[in-house]
Amino acid sequence: LIGITVGKNEDLSEWYQQTILKGDLLEFTDVPGCYIYQPGSYRIWEFIQEFFNARIRKMGVKNCYFPLFISEANLQREKDHIEGFAAEVAWVTKGGKTKLEKRLAVRPTSETAMYGFYSKKIRSHRDLPLKLNQWNNVVRWEFKHPMPFIRSREFLWQEGHTAHMTEEEAGIEVRQILDHYASIYEDLLAVPVVKGKKTVNEQFPGAHYTTTVEGYIPAVGRGIQAATSHCLGQHFAKMFDIQVENPNQEVKEGEKREKLYVWQNSWGFTTRSIGIMILIHGDDKGLIIPPRVADIQVAIVPVGVNAKTTDADREKLYDDIKNIAATLEEKRVRVECDFREGYSPGYKFNDWEMKGVPLRIEFGPKDSAKSEITFSRRDQEGKGTMSLSDIGTGIPKLLETIQSDMFKKASDEYAEHRKQITEWKDFVPNLNQKNVVVVPHCATGECEDEIKKDSSGQVEGQEVDVRAPSMGAKSLCIPDEQPEEIKEGTHCINPKCSLASVDVMKLMP
Numbered sequence: 001l002i003g004i005t006v007g008k009n010e011d012l013s014e015w016y017q018q019t020i021l022k023g024d025l026l027e028f029t030d031v032p033g034c035y036i037y038q039p040g041s042y043r044i045w046e047f048i049q050e051f052f053n054a055r056i057r058k059m060g061v062k063n064c065y066f067p068l069f070i071s072e073a074n075l076q077r078e079k080d081h082i083e084g085f086a087a088e089v090a091w092v093t094k095g096g097k098t099k100l101e102k103r104l105a106v107r108p109t110s111e112t113a114m115y116g117f118y119s120k121k122i123r124s125h126r127d128l129p130l131k132l133n134q135w136n137n138v139v140r141w142e143f144k145h146p147m148p149f150i151r152s153r154e155f156l157w158q159e160g161h162t163a164h165m166t167e168e169e170a171g172i173e174v175r176q177i178l179d180h181y182a183s184i185y186e187d188l189l190a191v192p193v194v195k196g197k198k199t200v201n202e203q204f205p206g207a208h209y210t211t212t213v214e215g216y217i218p219a220v221g222r223g224i225q226a227a228t229s230h231c232l233g234q235h236f237a238k239m240f241d242i243q244v245e246n247p248n249q250e251v252k253e254g255e256k257r258e259k260l261y262v263w264q265n266s267w268g269f270t271t272r273s274i275g276i277m278i279l280i281h282g283d284d285k286g287l288i289i290p291p292r293v294a295d296i297q298v299a300i301v302p303v304g305v306n307a308k309t310t311d312a313d314r315e316k317l318y319d320d321i322k323n324i325a326a327t328l329e330e331k332r333v334r335v336e337c338d339f340r341e342g343y344s345p346g347y348k349f350n351d352w353e354m355k356g357v358p359l360r361i362e363f364g365p366k367d368s369a370k371s372e373i374t375f376s377r378r379d380q381e382g383k384g385t386m387s388l389s390d391i392g393t394g395i396p397k398l399l400e401t402i403q404s405d406m407f408k409k410a411s412d413e414y415a416e417h418r419k420q421i422t423e424w425k426d427f428v429p430n431l432n433q434k435n436v437v438v439v440p441h442c443a444t445g446e447c448e449d450e451i452k453k454d455s456s457g458q459v460e461g462q463e464v465d466v467r468a469p470s471m472g473a474k475s476l477c478i479p480d481e482q483p484e485e486i487k488e489g490t491h492c493i494n495p496k497c498s499l500a501s502v503d504v505m506k507l508m509p
């Protein structure tokens with residue numbers, strides 16, 4: 001088992017592929033864009049599910065499951081919703097040898113699979129709010145170059161779909177969910193994100209507005225969409241006839257109540273999050289898994305055992321190691337004792353490093369004599385020691401320190417590469433320095449397109465975006481956190497923009 005043979009900054013996509021394969025997270029198949037999620041990555045997905053399920057349960061969201069296949073009639077219910085997506089839809093046209101009367105779409109997202117049911121289920125305002133979520137897989141027949149976790153033809157996600165009496169109530173939930181998404185990234189995956197709103201160009205056409213959390217991949221030098229929470233407005237309610245009588249209307253005897261369309265939200269978080277975590281935290285030795293999502297948080301490797309070691313001594317050493325593990329497990333630390341025969345400690349160290357295990361403990365006769373352990377953090381060079389009597393409190397604390405140090409390192413790097421500029425002359429050069437920029441912008445679509453055009457060709461030398469060849473700078477979001485004041489008369493970053501002054505700053509990759 002050899003280590004990663006290429007540097008992360010030398011050849012990112014080769015590094016990434018070796019890191020996820022040798023880290024036993026994922027395996028390729030003979031179907032392009034479809035991957036095997038090995039236990040290592042599926043366990044991370046389970047941590048995310050456990051965390052998010054607890055949050056949404058408190059909000060009254062219930063999990064459910066809708067069919068994988070969507071009739072063409074249903075998919076077509078919302079024309080402009082899918083006209084831009086038609087090329088991505090995968091179809092089933094045969095059952096065995098039998099050609100299907102009507103072909104069936106494999107769900108690319110479940111609005112059209114769910115909202116016919118919503119129309120039936122929601123009869124009166126008393127049926128509101130309706131809040132359903134499903135954990136499932138979706139298929140989108142992407143033609144851009146696939147990248148494991150980041151862009152695949154099939155991926156796992158959760159998709160939440162809610163219906164509310166008012167726009168205000170819907171708006172509150174959109175933001176609550178976005179905060180939970182930010183919390184999954186920051187508190188679980190140690191990945192910093194910027195919360196904001198998508199511009200009209202970048203939002204999902206079926207939405208009233210789209211909020212988003214945007215990550216940043218230092219190795220690529222570009223931002224990445226990390227999760228979205230949309231308010232769909234009444235758009236789908238009109239399409240699927242989801243309406244209730246107005247409960248607040250004053251009506252005279254016998255007068256009919258007016259009907260109101262419900263306000264809907266939909267929100268999604270995908271396995272792309274695992275790829276983002278790998279790309280941000282990994283180093284030249286491969287994976288680094290944040291302790292809160294590490295299946296194995298501590299690997300204990302016996303050292304100083306050799307041919308001269310008597311069986312009795314080795315048994316004694318192994319018993320001591322089992323006691324160390326028991327002490328840690330009592331504190332709910334996830335431990336693995338590596339008693340594999342026939343492998344050197346060095347081999348084992350390399351193996352656990354490639355699997356990204358955040359903390360390694362070595363224990364041998366010398367440590368035993370001093371009643372201490374020797375430890376190595378995966379996120380930092382060097383070794384430390386800790387007396388056996390302290391490990392029950394010291395190791396859990398050390399794991400929490402590793403978690404927060406990983407987050408701080410990534411946050412500092414994101415902040416370092418997020419430049420606030422106001423002059424067009426600084427725009428392209430900053431992209432070339434792997435920065436994302438916060439710029440004054442008029443927020444019009446035309447202006448955005450012009451900037452994209454004016455920053456694509458000229459950006460030679462910019463790292464090729466591992467996700468897709470750079471098509472120029474597209475906007476990531478209008479950050480919630482706006483600079484305290486934007487000086488009066490500040491001009492849109494686009495020198496050709498005809499508007500006099502602007503009042504928003506936008507994050508551009």
Ligand SMILES: O=C1CCCN[C@@H]1CCCn1cnc2cc(F)c(Cl)cc2c1=O
Nearest residue numbers: 082085088089108109159204266267268
């Ligand atoms: O992003 C989310 C969160 C979770 C629920 N859905 C929304 C909107 C999804 C947009 N979108 C995204 N991709 C799509 C691809 C398709 F082939 C078709 Cl037919 C539709 C879509 C599509 O509507």
Ligand SMILES: [Mg+2]
Nearest residue numbers: 085088140142
């Ligand atoms: Mg897409």
